[in-house]
Amino acid sequence: MAPGSSPGAVVYVGEQRLIKVRVDVIHYDSSGCSERQDVSVQGCADAVRQNGITWMNVNGVHDVGLIEHLGERFGLHPMTMEDIVNTTQRPKVEEFEGYIFMVLKMIAFNEVSQSIDIEHVSVILGQNFVISFLEDDGDVFDGVRERIRSSGGRIRWMKADYLAYSLMDAVVDHYFLAVERMGDIIEEVDDRLLEDPRPNDIKEIHGLKRGILSLRKAVWPIREEVGVIVKSESPLLTAESRVFWRDLYDHSIQIIDLVETHRDILGGMHDTYLSILSHRMNEVMKVLTIISTIFIPLTFIAGVYGMNFKEMPELQWRGGYYSVWALMIVIATSLFLYFRRKHWL
Template identity: 60%
Template sequence: MSKRQKRKNVRRQSTKSGLAPGTPVFIGERKRETTRIDIIDYDDAALNEFPDTTVEQCTLLAQSETVTWINVIGLHDLGMIELIGKRFNLHPLTIEDLVNTNQRPKAEIFPDYLFIVLKMMSYSETANSVDVEHVSLILGKNYVISFLENEGDVFDTVRARIRSAKGRIRAMPSDYLAYVLMDAVVDHYFLAVERIGDFIEDIDDRLLADPQPDDVQEIHRLKREILVLRKAVWPLREEVGAIEKSESPLIHHETRIFLRDLYDHTIQVIDMVETFRDLLGGMHDTYLSSVSNHMNEIMKVLTIIATIFIPLTFIVGVYGMNFEHMPELKWPWGYYLIWLVMAGVGVGMVLFFKRKKWI
């Protein structure tokens, strides 16, 4: 997200000042023109898909005994979001948070549903940065509603598992579907963190071998990417833990085991993020140290050269004086002797430096 867009989001956040709690105000970047609803309805025996359907169809399917995944793409249509909220008896504060893309990850437990907020992330090779998208999940008795900002998501593998009936997903209740969606989001955290880790390792090797001024900008860019990941992952640990430990009847005993595994995955991501954060924190000092050491090596060579030439310059200066009576001036071998003395002085100083291990 650009700095201009971030400033725009801050201004939109300020428009909520003075409004009653629960008043929905879309805060974020409008990433598509229209809001669309796609449905996948399934059980262990049958599968039905309803692309680009209506809110009425969502309500009818959610009341059946099958598991219904309702995927809402586009958050800017407040009228449709509010209509979905009314049909599924969502709290006004939940509707407010659904359309606020700046909302931090959290989990709220209501009598009839669970409200889960996530940050979906993927590393963009073209933009060379982490793409962040706001994702919200509503877990009900026989349904899961996912709210996305844009068309692309990380749930293609989930759809493929449902369509192919691989594994246990078609035989499990809706809470397992919610877990699978959360797990897909966390799995892409690993991909993003590992990609950033590759850049960190490359820069770390380059700083020790041949540091360049552009490396400082790259370090600051990676610091910002790690900060974005850290803000998304740290609340997720508490979120998953709260869902797993909740006494909500919507979370079955079979699913709690998988939620504990998801909790462990969040801890692993946090450890990776903190490790890379510490590495980046010391890279600026490493860069300065490498540049300083490189400069010291250059100054060392120049100093040795200057030190060797100091006595030679002295000898040349002595015999460059304009005195008439100097004994060696009229000696036939004086010129060659002076060259021999200067060469001996230079070689002797080099041997002395090596003995002292200065070179």
């Protein structure tokens, strides 16, 4: 939201996109389901008036005009529409008259860039309808769609709140996939770090730390959000679905525990990398110090007998040259054995 804008101003905040915003509608009940793509706002309203449950999935939130039109048609509060188009909005849940508004982040692991992709998702739970708003085309809801089409599970016999739960559950399940993939990479880096640390490892560790921080920022509010739903007394939440919301709350806690574990491991890896580098430097300095220590007395002897004074009696000795060599060898050997006995070598 731009500074100075009035509260409730619907201003898109996020990456500029050129794709056309599309609204897909699935209408179902216990007897069957129907699907339509690229439906108008009036078509969405007509679908909700029918018996059964209507799921409207909005692909893209950069078309402010369409979001405002949809909000007016379904009685959404201006503050809700403002949060829908603000892709930086923190995950949260709010109850309004006639609907419940939920914000969360959809997470996927990008194998190409080896990083975390985060997409803004908003969900509106109303009486016999659910509206999901996605930042971009593409989502993790294919499993939910397939269950509706095939009448798999209980989704076709439950109310709209179970559909909202199913959408959030699909998002949280993909948190597990992203976190586990991050965990695999962290384990690989950790094993390599102990065997053969490389200069670019510290850069990779920092990249993983940024990814974990992004995950943590997206995941931590989910527990609070689902906790509010579990405790809510809204008539839109049926007694039959509450056990599923409580299970989702447990899943959110598991995700947070995994993220915190990986965060602690990465912090330890950073310290381990610096310790290994320090140890290697100490080993190098120890070897250089030992070599210097051995050669210091030898250099002293060579320097003394390299002076050009005439009155140096040892220079006239018949075996002087060999005696000096013998002395230097004895000194070097004695120092070497001494260092070995001290376990410095």
